Amino acid sequence: MPELPEVETFRRYLLQGESGSPSILGKQIQDAELLWDNTLASPTPGEFKDRIQGQFVTGIGRRGKNLLIHLSRDTLIVHLRMSGELIVEEKTNPLGKHYRVILNFTDQYRFAFNNIRKFGRVWLIEDPDQVIGNLGPEPLADDFTPELFHQILQNRSRQLKYFLLDQEMIAGMGNIYTDEALFRAKLHPVTKTDTLNSTEAHQLWLSVREVLQEGIQNQGSSIDWMYKGGDYQKYLSVYNLEGKPCKRCKTPIKRIKIGQRSTHFCPTCQPLPE
Numbered sequence: 686m687p688e689l690p691e692v693e694t695f696r697r698y699l700l701q702g703e704s705g706s707p708s709i710l711g712k713q714i715q716d717a718e719l720l721w722d723n724t725l726a727s728p729t730p731g732e733f734k735d736r737i738q739g740q741f742v743t744g745i746g747r748r749g750k751n752l753l754i755h756l757s758r759d760t761l762i763v764h765l766r767m768s769g770e771l772i773v774e775e776k777t778n779p780l781g782k783h784y785r786v787i788l789n790f791t792d793q794y795r796f797a798f799n800n801i802r803k804f805g806r807v808w809l810i811e812d813p814d815q816v817i818g819n820l821g822p823e824p825l826a827d828d829f830t831p832e833l834f835h836q837i838l839q840n841r842s843r844q845l846k847y848f849l850l851d852q853e854m855i856a857g858m859g860n861i862y863t864d865e866a867l868f869r870a871k872l873h874p875v876t877k878t879d880t881l882n883s884t885e886a887h888q889l890w891l892s893v894r895e896v897l898q899e900g901i902q903n904q905g906s907s908i909d910w911m912y913k914g915g916d917y918q919k920y921l922s923v924y925n926l927e928g929k930p931c932k933r934c935k936t937p938i939k940r941i942k943i944g945q946r947s948t949h950f951c952p953t954c955q956p957l958p959e
């Protein structure tokens with residue numbers, strides 16, 4: 686599943702463009718095509734097409750795992766969920782088989798949301814807070830301080846794995862970066878949030894930021910069968926590495942289930958809390 690670094694990679698692609706795909710900033714939308722109506726969470730297909738027509742792309746942002754395409758009047762929010770790709774290309778290219786939403790610009794380019802598994806969702810909304818208002822702090826933001834993080838940890842008594850995956854506690858983490866951050870901080874995934882002292886909280890805060898930043902620097906991880914842009918999977922320490930020797934101590938990495946989620950950790954470096 687695309688997490689913060691993978692969504693951030695798409696944001697930069699849409700903003701900066703790359704060879705053959707220009708930035709979409711400043712482009713005007715001529716019309717929209719919906720090839721799978723259920724991709725649209727809000728509004729209705731008819732209203733979506735009417736409203737989006739003629740709007741300009743004024744900015745491209747991200748909040749947690751949500752991509753925000755700011756338009757003249759509304760915001761288009763894209764959540765990739767399990768998999769998905771955002772493509773900018775010439776309108777003369779043949780349409781991909783799994784394109785769900787297309788925005789045709791007034792020039793020769795279009796934007797396409799390619800989504801094989803159909804779980805991705807799109808909102809066209811005036812007030813983005815209606816969709817993203819409940820998200821927890823943005824982990825790479827300047828105002829996300831170690832003190833704030835420690836405070837949020839203290840206010841609850843939950844296993845760290847659950848806590849980090851909860852988008853209302855901290856936005857943008859998924860299975861990959863959660864397991865990697867806990868390994869780096871040397872914390873067992875079932876450790877309770879309110880048992881961390883300020884040194885451990887600070888270490889976890891730093892680990893979360895480091896793994897996300899390294900993920901972004903490598904254009905994300907190509908683990909899902911859909912997302913193939915990045916390189917960060919080469920540098921992972923525990924995720925998907927069950928049975929492989931720990932980079933620090935050579936103990937085989939263990940995989941357990943916490944709730945429904947696969948969890949990877951080193952039983953020596955990340956001992957079970959007493």
Ligand SMILES: [Zn+2]
Nearest residue numbers: 931934951954
């Ligand atoms: Zn180890």
